[in-house]
Amino acid sequence: MKFKIDFNGKMENRVLRYIIRDYSFSTVPLAKCHRFNLCVNMLELTINWDEGKVVSVDGYCPYGGWKKTKLSMPEYQPGALLVEINFEPIPGIVYPVTDREHWPMHVDKTTGWVCIGDYLQGGPAVEFIKNCVAVVSKGEGDLLSLWLKPKYLERYS
Numbered sequence: 001m002k003f004k005i006d007f008n009g010k011m012e013n014r015v016l017r018y019i020i021r022d023y024s025f026s027t028v029p030l031a032k033c034h035r036f037n038l039c040v041n042m043l044e045l046t047i048n049w050d051e052g053k054v055v056s057v058d059g060y061c062p063y064g065g066w067k068k069t070k071l072s073m074p075e076y077q078p079g080a081l082l083v084e085i086n087f088e089p090i091p092g093i094v095y096p097v098t099d100r101e102h103w104p105m106h107v108d109k110t111t112g113w114v115c116i117g118d119y120l121q122g123g124p125a126v127e128f129i130k131n132c133v134a135v136v137s138k139g140e141g142d143l144l145s146l147w148l149k150p151k152y153l154e155r156y157s
Contacts, residue, residue, distance in 0.1 A: 001038070001084070001085050002140075004081075004083075004141060005079055005125075006080040006081075009082070011129065012031075012053075014130070017151045023061065024061060025057055027129060031048065031056045033050065036090075037095070041116065043057065043116065044059040052085075063107070066107040067105065068108075069106040071108040073133075074125040076125035076127050077127065079126045081128035103117045114149070115145055119145060121137075123136055132147070
């Protein structure tokens with residue numbers, strides 16, 4: 001699996017929310033396309049099957065596991081986050097992004113950003129949905145981190 005950034009591509013017009021009572025992220029409106037899902041921890045990235053484009057971020061991500069950290073946002077540009085896969089996905093099956101069992105989760109309460117993955121490792125970064133940024137390694141195409149700033153996070157304490 002390889003992630004690619006298309007800075008000429010269109011950013012998805014959706015809103016990322018954090019639903020406190022469900023301990024989960026939700027992207028609205030729902031993506032209406034033929035799709036399959038990849039996961040980081042229990043968070044799912046929905047991929048438009050026809051375009052290979054990440055169109056939403058949803059799933060269980062309990063804030064009790066977030067480490068309070070002073071985060072420095074990577075520089076990013078709007079665009080599309082694409083995924084190349086070397087297998088035929090089966091509908092209903094969620095595929096892990098890497099073999100790594102658990103990605104660390106950090107939150108900066110001052111800015112409202114949540115980072116899942118390595119917040120210190122840099123690389124090209126794209127805002128593929130408003131307030132959803134992915135950092136991808138140069139050359140290898142590995143997903144290094146997801147940066148999420150949902151609506152309603154300000155109620156988290």
